[in-house]
Amino acid sequence: MKHERKVQSSCIIALAALSHSAMADMYIAPTIGVSYFSGGCESHELSCDTNDISFGATLGYQYSPNIAIELGYQHYGEVEATYPALQNQLLKADYSAKVQSAELGLAYSLPVADSLALNLIGGAALWFVDMDGKELSYRVNKSSNGLSPYLTTSGSYKLSEQLSVDSGLKWVSSVGSSATGKSDIWQAFIGLTYRFPSNMSTASVPRTYDTEPLSASPSTSSVFSDKVKSTVKEEQSLTLYFNFDSSQLSPDSLVKLKSFTKGMSEKQSILIIASTDDTGTNHYNDNLSIRRAKSIRSALLHENIKKQRIKITALGEEVQSLSVPNSQRRSATIKIYNHNLATPL
Numbered sequence: 001m002k003h004e005r006k007v008q009s010s011c012i013i014a015l016a017a018l019s020h021s022a023m024a025d026m027y028i029a030p031t032i033g034v035s036y037f038s039g040g041c042e043s044h045e046l047s048c049d050t051n052d053i054s055f056g057a058t059l060g061y062q063y064s065p066n067i068a069i070e071l072g073y074q075h076y077g078e079v080e081a082t083y084p085a086l087q088n089q090l091l092k093a094d095y096s097a098k099v100q101s102a103e104l105g106l107a108y109s110l111p112v113a114d115s116l117a118l119n120l121i122g123g124a125a126l127w128f129v130d131m132d133g134k135e136l137s138y139r140v141n142k143s144s145n146g147l148s149p150y151l152t153t154s155g156s157y158k159l160s161e162q163l164s165v166d167s168g169l170k171w172v173s174s175v176g177s178s179a180t181g182k183s184d185i186w187q188a189f190i191g192l193t194y195r196f197p198s199n200m201s202t203a204s205v206p207r208t209y210d211t212e213p214l215s216a217s218p219s220t221s222s223v224f225s226d227k228v229k230s231t232v233k234e235e236q237s238l239t240l241y242f243n244f245d246s247s248q249l250s251p252d253s254l255v256k257l258k259s260f261t262k263g264m265s266e267k268q269s270i271l272i273i274a275s276t277d278d279t280g281t282n283h284y285n286d287n288l289s290i291r292r293a294k295s296i297r298s299a300l301l302h303e304n305i306k307k308q309r310i311k312i313t314a315l316g317e318e319v320q321s322l323s324v325p326n327s328q329r330r331s332a333t334i335k336i337y338n339h340n341l342a343t344p345l
Helices: 002-018 220-231 251-261 282-302
Strands: 026-038 047-049 051-062 067-084 092-113 116-134 139-158 163-177 181-195 234-241 269-276 310-317 331-337
Touching (some): 026 067, 026 163, 051 181, 067 116, 092 163, 092 282, 116 163, 234 251, 282 310
Antiparallel strands (some): 026 051, 026 181, 067 092, 092 116, 116 139, 139 163, 163 181, 234 331
16 A cells, blocks of 8 residues: 555656646556566466456656657556465465556657557666565565666557557566565556647647748749749638647637638638648648648638639649748648639548
8 A cells, every 4th residue: 555655646647747838748548458477486386376357547747749758657557376385385375466657758759651550669667666575474564676678569550539549569668676585577468548629729829930931942833832922813822730640620729710701702722722831741731731621621611702713733742941930831721712623622
């Protein structure tokens, strides 16, 4: 119980340190799995069970598009073994050791396909081991704690903008002591990650970059974008911004979009130009820019604007000036023109 309180206190203190971060940059990930304790029993054991059910949860802060800081709690389960009793070697004594930890790590995520990402996490686990032995006429209670490194590899599949399913393998080095027994822990797990909804609005992003020119570097996206701009007469435009790896419009963006299209005539057409930052593979970013453009088109259709009046241009990783931050490239620009240039996608 004493060690359980220590784990809880460690998690509460670290949680308080993260709590003043914006909720839009945070996520929570509960997991369940199976632990294997490598070398979890002494050589003179009569029987040994080194597998158990494990569970835990992680709170993460998205520091940058690819990097997150994670605070976690894990209950790795118990090792159970039977040994010859100390008072009489012909009789048996049962022992068990419960393992739990508070963990702090750095996570790196790499999108590799549409809705799929690979993750690598490394950090330190503050572990606590409580051993309980039932000898013939007395009990043996020993505890130990310490700090060990851990590594995790996993894959994440996005089910929606906020929810993804995760599965992976975790290794924790040298948990325990000579008093309680020492072992490496291997854990196979599955879990869910919930990202808190974004409150990001277009007003929170400086408008300085709305008309930032594309760089002179040759690219299909920049050439096509320039061609569109030069062949039609633009009346008005609106730029909306997205969170990292998201195609969901914020409530504020939906309000701005509704206001922007209010009073449009039947003769006017809409062009949606969507792009991403340069994080991830080209294939993934191409699909992400398409999802962003279609998300805006769905919102326009909801406002009773006919599909025939809407054209989509998905640029993927649009090449822009290096002075433009990545957050400014996760955008879609909506333009209204005088004549009908739109064709269905």
